[in-house]
Amino acid sequence: MAAELHDLTVDVRTDRWHARVLTEVSLSVAPGEITALVGGPGAGKSMIARALTGRLPASATASGEVVVDGIVGYVPQDGVDAFAPGRPVGAQLRDLAGDAGSVEEACAAAAYPAEPMGLLPEENSAGQIQRAALAAALMGEPDILVADGPTAPLDRALGNVVWRSLRRYADAGGTLLVITHDLPLITAAGLADRIVVVDDGRVLAAGTPAEVAAVDDPLVRMYF
Numbered sequence: 001m002a003a004e005l006h007d008l009t010v011d012v013r014t015d016r017w018h019a020r021v022l023t024e025v026s027l028s029v030a031p032g033e034i035t036a037l038v039g040g041p042g043a044g045k046s047m048i049a050r051a052l053t054g055r056l057p058a059s060a061t062a063s064g065e066v067v068v069d070g071i072v073g074y075v076p077q078d079g080v081d082a083f084a085p086g087r088p089v090g091a092q093l094r095d096l097a098g099d100a101g102s103v104e105e106a107c108a109a110a111a112y113p114a115e116p117m118g119l120l121p122e123e124n125s126a127g128q129i130q131r132a133a134l135a136a137a138l139m140g141e142p143d144i145l146v147a148d149g150p151t152a153p154l155d156r157a158l159g160n161v162v163w164r165s166l167r168r169y170a171d172a173g174g175t176l177l178v179i180t181h182d183l184p185l186i187t188a189a190g191l192a193d194r195i196v197v198v199d200d201g202r203v204l205a206a207g208t209p210a211e212v213a214a215v216d217d218p219l220v221r222m223y224f
């Protein structure tokens with residue numbers, strides 16, 4: 001099932017400030033593909049992920065359209081946010097799964113080891129809790145998975161394991177949007193089917209890696 005944004009504009013307004021954080025963002029994420037969402041700090045990547053998963057902040061007002069059909073899984077930028085505080089991760093994963101088999105399967109896919117399961121979410125390291133959050137998201141058997149930096153706190157070896165799992169998820173028909181700074185790695189490995197580049201809340205380029213690499217824009221070229 002596809003996930004789409006049509007002309008999404010998002011403003012955030014707090015007591016302290018007001019800003020337009022997304023401007024007329026349109027994008028489409030297709031089943032069976034890995035779509036990599038890239039951009040610099042503050043470009044609007046997480047806001048796009050939050051819009052697709054119905055998690056825009058309360059301070060946000062949005063116009064445009066979000067089209068998402070099916071079960072949506074979400075890996076937050078900080079894996080801790082996928083869990084309630086004060087209860088061991090393993091217990092929370094078991095609550096989600098209902099049976100131990102699927103916990104093991106999801107943890108293996110997310111490369112989340114057994115050792116930190118007895119720890120609270122906030123006691124897991126950044127790289128551990130991010131993998132636990134991916135396991136939790138996979139356990140929901142989502143049609144659409146939006147993962148905000150699932151490999152960001154991982155080293156290359158573990159990152160490769162997680163990327164291979166994400167590839168398997170897409171190959172099985174899943175619709176996958178991944179926010180990542182691993183673009184050189186995943187394009188070299190042929191892992192990204194489509195790339196969306198954002199800057200300052202706007203889509204600068206979108207298409208296959210070859211199409212995006214050919215875009216004549218200095219900001220886009222910096223990624224290749």
Ligand SMILES: Nc1ncnc2c1ncn2[C@@H]1O[C@H](COP(=O)(O)OP(=O)(O)OP(=O)(O)O)[C@@H](O)[C@H]1O
Pocket residue numbers: 012013014021039040041042043044045046047048057059077
């Ligand atoms: N809850 C919020 N309230 C107000 N503004 C926010 C909120 N969350 C993000 N922003 C602002 O929205 C803009 C886009 O932020 P976003 O988190 O989407 O960036 P990003 O591309 O994911 O960046 P990074 O790579 O640093 O995580 C930024 O200017 C940020 O300061």
